[in-house]
Amino acid sequence: MGQQGEEPWEDVFKPGRFPVRILKIPQRTTHGSTTAAAPKPLLLALPAQPGEYPVLLFFHGYLLLNSFYTQLLQHIASHGYIAIAPQMYCVTGADATPEIADAAAICNWLLQGLSSYLPDDVRPDFQNVAMAGHSRGGKVAFGLALDRTSQTTELKFSALVGVDPVDGMARGRQTQPRILTYKPHSFDSVIPTLIVGSGLGAVKRNPLFPPCAPEGVSHREFFSECSAPAYHFVASDYGHMDFLDDETGGVKGQSSYCLCKNGVAREPMRRFCGGIIVAFLNVCLQNDSGAFNDLLVHPSHAPVKLEPPESFVSEVEHQAVESLLPQTV
Known part of the structure; x- marks a missing residue:
């Protein structure tokens, strides 16, 4: 719920009402004698108040660190979500197939092992789970949603988010497993999906450097x-790395500033991305469509300049959004 006097769309772009706690679960570190190790190191942002919260699993971009998304994850968690970002690898090749299998293994571990690492009064709601990924992480998220791995998972997803997803270097130069088929609406998935794009990603x-998206x-x-x-x-004036924290250290962090065409600052794009993800999760996991429908109809309410939003929905959903448009006489 928004603060008194605020519109729903204003609320999602501001920090939520929950204080946030950051937890790290190292790989192969046990918590007590009976807890199985996590398949990959995990970074968690979770509400620091007792309760049961929906879960968001977030996969990082190519050769990036999960910690580079801390501010984005904190924003989402402050609105009442447990945000989990695995560190999928330190160095990897072009083929994302092993990564998608690892993602499935992480999902299976979450069902059995996550609660043992959380405060006793914070519970994950595994009936309401979303999956997201940035760049190559978006490819991984879609690969898992589309069953592009032999590794199965019992975790069911109610929402899917691609944050400037990338399937390779160019059409005809996709990395394995290929996600895109170049056939309209060919994805065999009924999971509600949000795609967030950067206008400068293809620039x-x-x-000397190819575009990042x-x-x-x-x-x-x-x-x-x-x-x-x-x-x-699509945020017109921002780039592929503008979703990251304001400061990203180390060689990988410094490269995020110089390899891609960027906007004037990261904060507006990150705030937009966090807010639109929160609004979308509120629809899919909390049955609250107020902020999201408003942004579909009034994209100027976002903190960044947007291209006209696009949707591919059923007639009933289309009519629900159309009813929000100003009526002409």
Whole structure:
């Protein structure tokens, strides 16, 4: 719920009402004598108040660290979600197939092992789970949702978010397993899906570097292949790395500033991304569509300039949004 006097769309772009606690679960570290080790190191942002909360699993981008998304995860957690970001690898090759299998293993571990690491008065609601990923992490999330791995998971997803997802270097140069088929609405998934895109992701930073989210393998193609219901928001003046923390250290962190075409600052894009994800999760996991429907109809309410939002929905959902438009005489 928003603060008194605020519109729902204002609320989602501001920190929520929950204080947030950050936890780290190292790989192969046990908690007590009977707790199984996590398959990968995990970074958690969770509400620091007693309660049961929906879960968001978030996969990082290519060669990035999960800690680079701390501010984004904190924003989401402050609105009443347990946000979990695995560190999928330190170094990896082009093929994402092992990564998708690891993602399935993490999902299975969460069902059995996560609660043992949480405060006793904080409980994950595994009936309401969402999955998201940035860049290559978006490819991993879609790969898991579309069963592009032999590893099965019992965890069921109620929402899917691609944050500037990337399927390879260019059309015809996709990495394995190929997610995009270039057939409209061909994804065999009924999970409600949100695609968040960057307007500058397909722009080269300089003649020496390729674009970080090339045309033909990025957010527009992912949205085009989604089944209903699916939604597409694009921030015109921001780049592929503008979702990250304001400060990202080390060699990997420094490279995030110089490899991609960026916007003027990360904070507005990160706040938009966190807010639109919260609004979407509120629809899918909490049956609260107020903020999300408002942003579909009034994209100028977002803290960044947006292209006109796109949606691929059923007639009933379309009519619900149409009813929010100003009536002409």
